[in-house]
Amino acid sequence: MAITRGFTGRRRQAERDPRLPPGQYDVGSSWPVLTAEPTARIDAERWTLTIDGLVASPTTWTLKDLKALGTDVYRGDIHCVTTWSKLDTSFTGISLDTLLDVAQPLPEARFVVEESTTRYRTNLPLDDVTGGKAWIVWEHEGKPLSREHGGPVRMIVPHLYFWKSAKWISKVTLLDHDEPGFWELNGYHHRGDPWTEQRFDGD
């Protein structure tokens, strides 16, 4: 590809923060909001999360149930496909591993679909949400997660682009096949690894 005439780039490659995947920039303390549908209004008292599909014990939890299971903190970086990254940020919630231990995935389960109260859906290989890679969270930097960022409760899968982290999560369904979600049907990549720039269909 051609060099852009006159472009040197603000941050030289050598000085680039090694935590930034290719093509990403650091938003610093801000946190952009990107949502394709109206912002959901959910009563935390009435919110529930269900894990179903190919599991031995389909289970539904209230927020109180989840908090009773313990608390995990993710501290690290998040990356949006629109090229911003937010470095060294923290979320408090519960590891999805803990919930899957309860629901007991069947051997044939290989994929998951996250679903929000807004009907937003996103798909992932099961391997991408197990082994300390995904959390159900209700706090950001120690404060309740705001509505526009997916509060009261969202899922995060921070090693992938953030559209894989469904806001207002209500259901995680295990499947034996891959089922494209909202952005995946709308031109975006099926997996979304920021380190190999899997942004769009065909990347």
Next chain:
Amino acid sequence: MATDAQRAAIWRDARVVDVRHHGDIAVILRLEVPDRVVHRPGQHYVLRLRAEDGYTASRSYSTVSAPSDDLVELYVEKVPDGEVSGFLSEVVEPGDQLECRGPIGRWFAWDGRTPALGIGGGSGVAPLVSMLRHAREVGRPELLSLAVSAWTDEHLPYREELEAAGALIARSRQKGGSRLDAAVIGAIADPGATAFVCGSARFTLAMESYLQAAGQPDASIRVERFGPTGGTEDDG
């Protein structure tokens, strides 16, 4: 045979044909894109700048041009201290090559055949102008209603074009100005139309709640947001 979506994902070297400035607020680029995939109004392009050492920076910009336009027009708002928008507005001139890919996004995209309500704040009017141009060209201007908001006349992109089309225009920080408030949005909400809302996080959050309060079904509201929470691009 590659599908349009696969072809759209390919990076191409576009040639800059025209560079115009919208005051010191934005730059309008018109690009000749080789082997172009025709967009739907509302879709966006990604521009990627490449330094000699391989460093790249890319950003997404809504398409302003109509699908039938030979060129792709992009409205690039100058972000304070913006690495990409600063370069595009200060350095780029006609004849330059810019890497691009697109059109992208099949959600915030109007089919041009069904009723649509476009609500935009600040630079969020860009994709609505593409809808407007398309509606005009296909001879169906009645399908599209527009309500737009900016701080002042000077801040409103494509003001003359929007005025000529009869768009409802609010100037939130102009003397004697007005806002797109619950009453205004309530009056234009149309459950039979798809609402396309584009602007800052704060603007879109306000507009979608006004639409919801007016009975616009959630499933008919499509939102394109940019900027951080509480952004000041426009506040209605």
